[in-house]
Amino acid sequence: MIQKFANPARFIRLSQALLPWMAGLTLAFAAVGLYLGLVVAPADYQQGESVRIMYIHVPAAWMALFCYTAMAIAAAVGLIWKHPLADLAAKSTAPIGAAFTFLALFTGAMWGKPMWGTWWVWDARLTSMLVLFFLYLGYIALVNAFDNPARGIKASSILVLVGFVNVPIIKFSVEWWNTLHQPASVLKIGGPSIHPSMLWPLLLMALAFTTYYLWVLLLRLRGEIIANKIRVLRLRRVHGQA
Amino acid sequence: MNRFWSIVRRDLRLALRQGMDSLMAVMFFVIAVVLFPLGVGPEPNILARIAAGVIWVAALLASMLSLERLFETDFEDGSLELLLLMPLPLEAVVMAKVTAHWLTTGLPLIVAAPLLAVLMNMDGDGFSVLVLALILGTPSLSLVGAVGAALILGSGRGGMLLSLLVLPLFIPVLIFGVSAVDAAISGFPVRAQLLILGAFLLAALPLCPWTSAAALRQALE
Amino acid sequence: MALFSGDDLLCIRGERVVFAALHFAVDAGGALLLTGANGSGKSSLLRLMAGLLAPANGRIAWDGEDTGEDPERHKARMHYVGHLDPIKPVLTVAENLRFWAVLKTGNGAAAGGALEAFGIAHLAGVPGRYLSAGQKRRLNLARLETSPAALWLLDEPTAGLDAEAVAGLRNAIARQRSVGGMVVLSTHAEMALDGAEVLDLGDFSAATQMTPAAEETP
Incomplete structure (x- = not known):
């Protein structure tokens, strides 16, 4: 099953068929999700209209973690089974994950302004998100640091696995640090009894972000495969194997 | 074991004969800390409040910068390739090099730390815990840094890239190292923090040489 | 059957097929001379033999046993001199x-x-x-x-050496072979060794053969 997708030519054909679906699903989920979130769902009695930032912030934070997990799985598959598409998937996921992380941080700051009167608060969740953002940046820097792209991918695959093991440790440390320095934060949404009118837009937006991720991932993978092909052709010319 | 110690001895000898390299880490450590009173002003209360954090952050940066060359010279002159072909596991080679590195840079940092604590007006109760926390924490920094140093081999990017890779991973050590000192100064028990630092070290001891060795094998392919 | 042999070796470096379907065999007391143009894979083959690289295909065997099975033993019986001097x-x-x-x-x-x-x-x-x-x-x-080591792998050992040192190397190789040791060396310069087999890596380059990489292009 996995071997089927290893063939780049087959993958290009398959992704060609999937791309319009992903684009359509993303737009549909986002349209309904945003309508429910921004129009239908009630404003919070404490936080007012600014609570609606949640419908972007929370799914973005989920996706930030989801993408890092996906990278770690892809890296492990690439290292263990030497699967070329898995390697490329890890590499292609990184910028998308970093973008989601940045979106989560940005909306978190926007939420912070009306809530706490300041753009940035060293809240445990925001701080962990910031560290995750640095982990993404380190990965992206490493994967592009080598003249030989294969070496960059392998080195950064190890890095993402090391980072993945460390994420829970960092989270634990930051929470410990946070309880020492600050009382519990306001940025607690949900809880046991979240109202369905808030849950639905949240889930729809999460779905929209997921399909968006798959859409962009497919696009990036196609780009990587084509770039690889160009590199091989160039090498052949250099070594007289045209 | 004979082979292991011969690598440690060689690296120590290299560090001693090159002299400045290992001294530079300590000098960086001292000057980085000294910049803070100049930056935030010499009020004793403020300095005492930030002393533990400043010393730990400077120690983090000093050991990170010195780790940059951990494998690089051996990589460039072909020694690393040959070490891989010697009849001992590459993990042991990494462990030996990290041991030598810690002895030449981590240990001097620990010796210099109380002096800096005086300059930073740190409360006397914190001194012993600061040293203890550094003893438990700096080997973890060397071990985690070794993974980063192995990953960047051959990129020609060096310190900048290394800091981007390993500084986020140093955060847990920083948090618990500083928290231990702060707790000691305010008269709280420090057992939990020190135990956690010890746990980090115990986890890093087997995992980091193993990961570094994997990264080195890739770098040498 | 030869003591040290390679079967159907494929080497890919940086997405390029360096050599394919390469065979070699060395017996006790034997010597193998690797020749070929720049980039023909002499160093790569020596690194494969040393275990620094894994072949993309094929196997390298010592006395019938795959050298990858017990790398520690293979390391112990070999001296490798690369093109860098670790000094x-x-x-x-x-x-x-x-x-x-x-x-x-x-x-x-x-x-x-x-x-x-x-x-x-x-x-x-x-x-x-x-x-x-x-x-x-x-x-x-x-x-x-x-x-003592049963196998010497020498990558361009004569580079930078004067005539006297080359003679010294030649003597050392002769002594090694006289006690049943093996030598594989790559060279640009003419370095004739008595009874050495010559392997021209140009014969195995991807240009002269149908390569697996060529098949995958649509």
Whole structure:
């Protein structure tokens, strides 16, 4: 099953068929999700209209973690089974994950302004998100640091696995640090009894972000495969194997 | 074991004969800390409040910068390739090099730390815990840094890239190292923090040489 | 069946097929001379033999057993001289040599005589930074004499050597082969060895064959 997708030519054909679906699903989920979130769902009695930032912030934070997990799985598959598409998937996921992380941080700051009167608060969740953002940046820097792209991918695959093991440790440390320095934060949404009118837009937006991720991932993978092909052709010319 | 110690001895000898390299880490450590009173002003209360954090952050940066060359010279002159072909596991080679590195840079940092604590007006109760926390924490920094140093081999990017890779991973050590000192100064028990630092070290001891060795094998392919 | 052999080897470096369907065989006391143009894969083949690289296809066997099965044993029976000289500038010639001898054998014995064989005994106390390129090469080659090993893998060993040192190397190779050891070496310069087989890597380059990489292009 996995071997089927290893063939780049087959993958290009398959992704060609999937791309319009992903684009359509993303737009549909986002349209309904945003309508429910921004129009239908009630404003919070404490936080007012600014609570609606949640419908972007929370799914973005989920996706930030989801993408890092996906990278770690892809890296492990690439290292263990030497699967070329898995390697490329890890590499292609990184910028998308970093973008989601940045979106989560940005909306978190926007939420912070009306809530706490300041753009940035060293809240445990925001701080962990910031560290995750640095982990993404380190990965992206490493994967592009080598003249030989294969070496960059392998080195950064190890890095993402090391980072993945460390994420829970960092989270634990930051929470410990946070309880020492600050009382519990306001940025607690949900809880046991979240109202369905808030849950639905949240889930729809999460779905929209997921399909968006798959859409962009497919696009990036196609780009990587084509770039690889160009590199091989160039090498052949250099070594007289045209 | 004979082979292991011969690598440690060689690296120590290299560090001693090159002299400045290992001294530079300590000098960086001292000057980085000294910049803070100049930056935030010499009020004793403020300095005492930030002393533990400043010393730990400077120690983090000093050991990170010195780790940059951990494998690089051996990589460039072909020694690393040959070490891989010697009849001992590459993990042991990494462990030996990290041991030598810690002895030449981590240990001097620990010796210099109380002096800096005086300059930073740190409360006397914190001194012993600061040293203890550094003893438990700096080997973890060397071990985690070794993974980063192995990953960047051959990129020609060096310190900048290394800091981007390993500084986020140093955060847990920083948090618990500083928290231990702060707790000691305010008269709280420090057992939990020190135990956690010890746990980090115990986890890093087997995992980091193993990961570094994997990264080195890739770098040498 | 040859003691040390490679079967149907495929080597891919940086997405390029360096050589394919390569076979080699060396017997006890034998020598194999690798020739070929730049980029034909002489160094890559030596690195495959040493276990620094894994072949993309095929197997390398010692006495019928895959060398990848027990890499520690393969390392113990081999001396590898790459194209870099692993010499530390602040250690003396004797210290440099002793370090590698200890790592190889587990004890510091048998370092004497190695320096004489390559005519650098008088440099024993000199730090590595003062050595010329040729002297560094000699010191690197002197490792061969510090402990017996069944297999020598030499990557361009004559690079930078003068006639006297080449003669010393030739003697060392002859001694190694006379006690049943094997030598594989790559060379640009003419380095005739009695009864050595010659393997021209140009014969296995992807240009002269149908390559797997060529099949996958749509």
